[in-house]
Amino acid sequence: MSDSYIRLIPDDQRWQPTVEAAASAAAYVAELFYGQGDAVERVEVTFYDRVTLIDAGEYTTRIACSRCEADISLDWLGDVVRENGGASFDSLDVLVPCCGAAAELDSLHYEEPIRFARFEVSAMNPTRARSELDGTELARVAQLLGHPVVQVLAHY
Numbered sequence: 001m002s003d004s005y006i007r008l009i010p011d012d013q014r015w016q017p018t019v020e021a022a023a024s025a026a027a028y029v030a031e032l033f034y035g036q037g038d039a040v041e042r043v044e045v046t047f048y049d050r051v052t053l054i055d056a057g058e059y060t061t062r063i064a065c066s067r068c069e070a071d072i073s074l075d076w077l078g079d080v081v082r083e084n085g086g087a088s089f090d091s092l093d094v095l096v097p098c099c100g101a102a103a104e105l106d107s108l109h110y111e112e113p114i115r116f117a118r119f120e121v122s123a124m125n126p127t128r129a130r131s132e133l134d135g136t137e138l139a140r141v142a143q144l145l146g147h148p149v150v151q152v153l154a155h156y
């Protein structure tokens with residue numbers, strides 16, 4: 001069994017909407033995927049106290065160093081998260097394993113987007129044929145939230 005998610009996040013990793021704006025955006029996303037009042041509970045809103053890694057699950061297949069361009073193993077990222085005690089970070093500063101450079105986690109190159117945010121709207125198992133939001137829909141979510149958004153498609 002596996003689950004697909006759409007994760008909608010502000011394009012500024014520290015920005016958070018108001019609770020009211022978050023609820024409006026979530027209601028709109030729920031409408032897109034489930035129709036009026038149907039299974040709306042599968043759309044979730046999450047506020048994170050700290051900057052949090054928003055990953056793409058199995059879709060993330062490759063990480064490359066932003067300094068030396070060497071491949072970095074996914075296991076390394078898993079270890080970073082484990083040592084940090086979770087995916088929410090006080091600081092994104094790391095020493096990369098390839099060349100030992102000091103870098104920020106959000107500066108590494110990810111084959112499928114990994115982003116960082118303090119807020120997300122996530123829709124589990126999107127049920128319509130086209131799962132991604134188009135430009136118009138993303139613009140509407142951004143308008144409701146009050147900030148530009150990006151989407152991360154994830155599969156676990």
Ligand SMILES: [Zn+2]
Nearest residue numbers: 065068098099
């Ligand atoms: Zn490197």
